[in-house]
Amino acid sequence: MDDQSRMLQTLAGVNLAGHTVQGGMALPPPHGHEGADGDGRKQDIGDILHQIMTITDQSLDEAQAKKHALNCHRMKPALFSVLCEIKEKTGLSIRGAQEEDPPDPQLMRLDNMLLAEGVSGPEKGGGSAAAAAAAAASGGSSDNSIEHSDYRAKLTQIRQIYHTELEKYEQACNEFTTHVMNLLREQSRTRPISPKEIERMVGIIHRKFSSIQMQLKQSTCEAVMILRSRFLDARRKRRNFSKQATEILNEYFYSHLSNPYPSEEAKEELAKKCSITVSQGSAAGQCFPTSPKSRPCSSGSWKVSNWFGNKRIRYKKNIGKFQEEANLYAAKTAVTAAHAVAAAVQNNQTNSPTTPNSGSSGSFNLPNSGDMFMNMQSLNGDSYQGSQVGANVQSQVDSLRHVINQTGGYSDALGGGSLYSPHNLNANGGWQDATTPSSVTSPTEGPGSVHSDTSN
């Protein structure tokens, strides 16, 4: 290849620079002569030109013969030098030489992705990163390894196909380049070809082939994505959350019953607490590519959203059914809250006389007293009309005690449906806005919104 191009360069270079062609047979330029001889030469040139123009219409053998004849024609060197002159004047040989194509961003994307998926990277990786991440997703369940190896096998297959195809393309590209260079070399006998032209031609060929390669890469990427989505689809098989996770979620739900809409941060935190990530416990940080709605990546917060969505709707639909659960979690929260209150009281007594009434302020981790009251209302049917905003520590302690007492014998109180009309739900069936933005959960409330005291 190198030798070839060098050879071509010298060939073309000599042709261009010196007008010295094929054994120094350069003829004087045609325009230098006139008279009787002139007409004959004109005739000659016209003849040659005609032959050149029609050469492509002929059969290969015929053309070869013609070519040979042309090459041996006495006018050929003269024509050649004329062509050289023309070329020099028009600057054709330089044109386009400086075309430097910048790296295609799309190609880079594809390359990166193939690398990330382990298709184009080092052999050993083999997509294990992606597969392992996805595998870790299902928390090491038994069927996991099967899926995992299946995924790996398929990925290896894709990888192999990709590499053989790539090799094929490269080989074809090289072959074609050589072929074109041979052609050019051949042509350089009849017309001046500069090294830059050859370079340019090679560049064009490479660009063409790399665009084909890009298609290959693209389809490989697609294949990987399909495989991946199927793989994830398979592990999207529903798995119930762990008991602990459900507990945490329930605690949050029932303690925020007046406004059970956790903020994005709260969801994230809940997901973290519950070890819920995509695919339940994965650290993969992947999105579901097949998910119709683009879910947030990198955590299972959207699973938390699902859970809350389901919970809200099911709670609303059948509050009675959930009452037991509500009581249970109310009591649970109450206990933890009581601890907090106790601590708060102590804190209050010993530290500062200021009233800690802002729910989420300072060290008073009183989880959503407002919600607690709501719960209590639904517990026993009577209503605590006391100001939720101004609830002081003592009243909370009382209320909590009340709740705890109630939870002992909830079952009788839970019969009638109307009795349990949700105080938190408005006439339209929706959750009414929190009446006390400061005490009731607001989406933007502080870090205390997710109970740090929930058992986990």
Add this chain to the structure above:
DNA sequence: TGTAATGATTGGGG
């Protein structure tokens, strides 16, 4: 094996 529970998806609405 039937059924309830439950996580996920979908389509529509604001």
Add this chain to the structure above:
DNA sequence: CCCCAATCATTACA
């Protein structure tokens, strides 16, 4: 974009 409501699909359990 988030939520609701309905529904699907899978899992848990009697």
